[in-house]
Amino acid sequence: MQVPLLDLKAQYGGLRDEITAVLRDICESQAFILGPRVEELERAIAAYCGVGAACGVSSGSDALLLCLMAEGIGPGDEVLTTPYTFFATAGVIHRLGARPAFVDIDPVTFNLDPAGLEAAVTPRCRAILPVHLYGQSADLDPMLEVARRHGLTVIEDAAQAIGAEYRGRRVGGIGDYGCLSFFPSKNLGGFGDGGMVVTRHPERQDALATLRNHGMAPTYYHRVVGGNFRLDALQAAVLLVKLTYLDEWTAARQRNARRYGEMFAESAAADLVGLPQRASWATRHVFNQFVVRLPADRRQQVWDGLRAAGIGCNVYYPVPLHLQECFRDLGYGPGDFPESERAARETLALPIYPELTPEQQRFVVDTIARLLGP
Numbered sequence: 001m002q003v004p005l006l007d008l009k010a011q012y013g014g015l016r017d018e019i020t021a022v023l024r025d026i027c028e029s030q031a032f033i034l035g036p037r038v039e040e041l042e043r044a045i046a047a048y049c050g051v052g053a054a055c056g057v058s059s060g061s062d063a064l065l066l067c068l069m070a071e072g073i074g075p076g077d078e079v080l081t082t083p084y085t086f087f088a089t090a091g092v093i094h095r096l097g098a099r100p101a102f103v104d105i106d107p108v109t110f111n112l113d114p115a116g117l118e119a120a121v122t123p124r125c126r127a128i129l130p131v132h133l134y135g136q137s138a139d140l141d142p143m144l145e146v147a148r149r150h151g152l153t154v155i156e157d158a159a160q161a162i163g164a165e166y167r168g169r170r171v172g173g174i175g176d177y178g179c180l181s182f183f184p185s186k187n188l189g190g191f192g193d194g195g196m197v198v199t200r201h202p203e204r205q206d207a208l209a210t211l212r213n214h215g216m217a218p219t220y221y222h223r224v225v226g227g228n229f230r231l232d233a234l235q236a237a238v239l240l241v242k243l244t245y246l247d248e249w250t251a252a253r254q255r256n257a258r259r260y261g262e263m264f265a266e267s268a269a270a271d272l273v274g275l276p277q278r279a280s281w282a283t284r285h286v287f288n289q290f291v292v293r294l295p296a297d298r299r300q301q302v303w304d305g306l307r308a309a310g311i312g313c314n315v316y317y318p319v320p321l322h323l324q325e326c327f328r329d330l331g332y333g334p335g336d337f338p339e340s341e342r343a344a345r346e347t348l349a350l351p352i353y354p355e356l357t358p359e360q361q362r363f364v365v366d367t368i369a370r371l372l373g374p
């Protein structure tokens, strides 16, 4: 039995006719950049996230970059964020000449721990950039409180968490900006790169849309320098089709997570496999990833053994960002963020995609039990 980490072909199989039809429409129109499909997607995603405005962009990374640019963040500024995330979260800060100032994660959700925030605020701080990792929300209320006290902007990296909820509210619309990614492996994935900024400040939509298109308004007049961060019509058309299935897919991911919980609890490996834990505030976890903790000295063996058995798995992420070579100039070192470093040694992501079958899950659990067995 083969169990891939993600099976996009299975998803596509069920959507082929619908998607082919909308792609054909775009081909007939030969209108590829922005346009009515992108605007329709912006309205649909804004409604889905419970916000007043959205701006479709070229990727999740560019969504983050656009928000920082809209806030005028640059050299001399600091942005508080987590070292345990995909590189883009901190990469965009550094690219603008600002400093990513890291704060350690909480071991339950793997997200920025608000307990460490206040002490990390300096006069140069401009923003807080929490990530809702694996599809579970960070603890936003205490972050918003720190932001309010110090006049900071809150930009949520919701690339892995579209539709996740924090105390009953959709992520992305709780801070000042929310950033979504439509990278194919995300819960709502396009046929290529894509992303979106959502914001509960509708009056900022024009500024975002202008920066997305070289700061151009009106055509060939530039009061600010932006970039080419546009979303294209083909992506928007595909995403509009897929959005109608997103809640169904999320429910399937949640069902698979519950099933893993039951299977692992009864397995011989129960004591050695740390299952994902639900934080009290995370009222809707959308399981972009199902990440377990293993004893650090056994992880490589399990990783290799699963691959050898035909089971896809991966480590998100093996090197916390404060220890990345390109960030050496920031002056961090081993031991600075112990929970992030421990997570980097212990975590392993298992297949959780919607089409996964109970038989496949049984095989994953049994294989891990065998690999960890006496």
Ligand SMILES: *Cc1c(COP(=O)(O)O)cnc(C)c1O
Residues within 6 Å of the ligand: 059, 060, 061, 062, 085, 086, 088, 089, 131, 157, 159, 160, 181, 182, 183, 193, 194, 195
């Ligand atoms: C995927 C991801 C991004 C970047 O999104 P792209 O669309 O790949 O640019 C940013 N942050 C996190 C946490 C992500 O998982």
